[in-house]
Amino acid sequence: MTALAVEIERSDSEARRHFTVEVGEPTMVLDVLLALQRTDASLAFRYSCRVAMCGTCTIRVDGRPVLACRTPVLLGADGLLLEPLAGLPVVRDLIVDTTPFSTAWRSVEPWFTPRADAEPRVLAADDPSREAIESGLDCISCGACWTACDLAGAEHRFLGPAALNRAMTLAADARDGARDRRLRLVSQEGGVTRCHYIHGCSGACPKGIDPAASIRRLRRWSIGAGR
Amino acid sequence: MSALQVVFVAALTALLLGVVLFSAFTVRAALVVRPTTARGSWLVRIGRASNRDVQRWAFVAHRATGVAVFAFLLLHVFDVALFTLSPARFDDVHELYGTAPMRVFECLLFFAILFHTFNGLRLVLLDVAEIRLSTARRLLHVAVALTAVAGTAASVVILKPVVA
Numbered sequence: 001m002t003a004l005a006v007e008i009e010r011s012d013s014e015a016r017r018h019f020t021v022e023v024g025e026p027t028m029v030l031d032v033l034l035a036l037q038r039t040d041a042s043l044a045f046r047y048s049c050r051v052a053m054c055g056t057c058t059i060r061v062d063g064r065p066v067l068a069c070r071t072p073v074l075l076g077a078d079g080l081l082l083e084p085l086a087g088l089p090v091v092r093d094l095i096v097d098t099t100p101f102s103t104a105w106r107s108v109e110p111w112f113t114p115r116a117d118a119e120p121r122v123l124a125a126d127d128p129s130r131e132a133i134e135s136g137l138d139c140i141s142c143g144a145c146w147t148a149c150d151l152a153g154a155e156h157r158f159l160g161p162a163a164l165n166r167a168m169t170l171a172a173d174a175r176d177g178a179r180d181r182r183l184r185l186v187s188q189e190g191g192v193t194r195c196h197y198i199h200g201c202s203g204a205c206p207k208g209i210d211p212a213a214s215i216r217r218l219r220r221w222s223i224g225a226g227r
Numbered sequence: 228m229s230a231l232q233v234v235f236v237a238a239l240t241a242l243l244l245g246v247v248l249f250s251a252f253t254v255r256a257a258l259v260v261r262p263t264t265a266r267g268s269w270l271v272r273i274g275r276a277s278n279r280d281v282q283r284w285a286f287v288a289h290r291a292t293g294v295a296v297f298a299f300l301l302l303h304v305f306d307v308a309l310f311t312l313s314p315a316r317f318d319d320v321h322e323l324y325g326t327a328p329m330r331v332f333e334c335l336l337f338f339a340i341l342f343h344t345f346n347g348l349r350l351v352l353l354d355v356a357e358i359r360l361s362t363a364r365r366l367l368h369v370a371v372a373l374t375a376v377a378g379t380a381a382s383v384v385i386l387k388p389v390v391a
């Protein structure tokens with residue numbers, strides 16, 4: 001076991017920020033947080049599934065947005081800095097209000113709207129559209145891309161990488177009956193044209209998705225549709 | 228130095244200062260948007276020097292080099308336009324281009340132009356073609372390599388007269 005110095009950005013300036021915890025190999029950042037909560041019950045953070053499925057435990061570790069449950073602590077590191085996600089209002093300690101993210105997500109109508117006359121009803125395994133759909137389907141709405149995006153974090157008019165990636169996965173499906181409306185939504189101000197190729201989202205996504213590529217694809221489709 | 232040359236150097240210095248300030252602004256904007264008290268220098272805080280963040284760095288460099296090239300282009304339009312006023316004044320100012328400090332500046336400018344061009348072509352390619360994330364990063368490596376090779380070769384040509 002090794003002693004690790006941990007610093008946590010707290011919403012209460014009077015609250016304890018510096019901790020020391022004993023860690024072994026392997027230890028995830030979430031394990032560290034759970035251990036610290038036993039010494040300071042006022043420490044607030046979120047988690048749920050612990051297997052990188054729910055996206056609840058996203059925080060910044062040494063400045064980078066990550067899933068706390070899947071980020072190993074490097075033994076021998078000179079310390080660990082834990083902060084809440086950037087670009088979202090802090091509720092308490094490491095908990096943020098994800099309303100701006102959810103509002104953007106909802107605005108692209110992120111549900112599948114089947115066409116009544118859709119044929120085939122099931123896409124074949126070798127259907128070419130599957131590649132585009134499946135490239136963005138692993139999104140767990142954790143908000144890491146939102147924090148890593150300079151635009152989404154700064155001005156909430158931008159829909160952000162996750163919402164646009166979701167819109168792409170739906171618009172790529174030939175059975176989607178809302179494709180035209182979706183393309184119109186993402187072509188408006190704050191949509192695909194606001195992306196500046198920073199690629200922060202693609203570097204941060206814990207699921208390995210490339211939201212920047214989804215945005216570019218969506219932009220091509222929007223232009224193709226005359227939006 | 229003639230009065231006209233002093234004016235030119237002063238204008239160039241002001242533009243360079245502007246480019247440095249703009250670059251600092253771009254970097255600062257990246258920090259403000261993602262406020263963090265993370266350890267390490269401000270360079271580390273923009274993005275890690277890892278392949279995951281390499282495109283973020285390219286974005287910052289693309290902006291800085293774009294402004295640098297545009298700023299010099301503005302000045303260059305004016306100094307070339309001097310010929311319409313007087314060929315002697317044009318020659319007077321353009322004598323500066325042969326000096327060692329200006330040649331070093333030209334080398335840096337050429338590196339900026341090359342990176343902005345190659346990275347710009349990469350971005351166009353990303354826009355019009357289906358390119359995977361790993362390929363996009365590899366293309367950036369290619370752009371940087373081409374910049375380094377072509378920039379070094381051009382620098383040898385530019386600096387040769389003063390070095391010799």
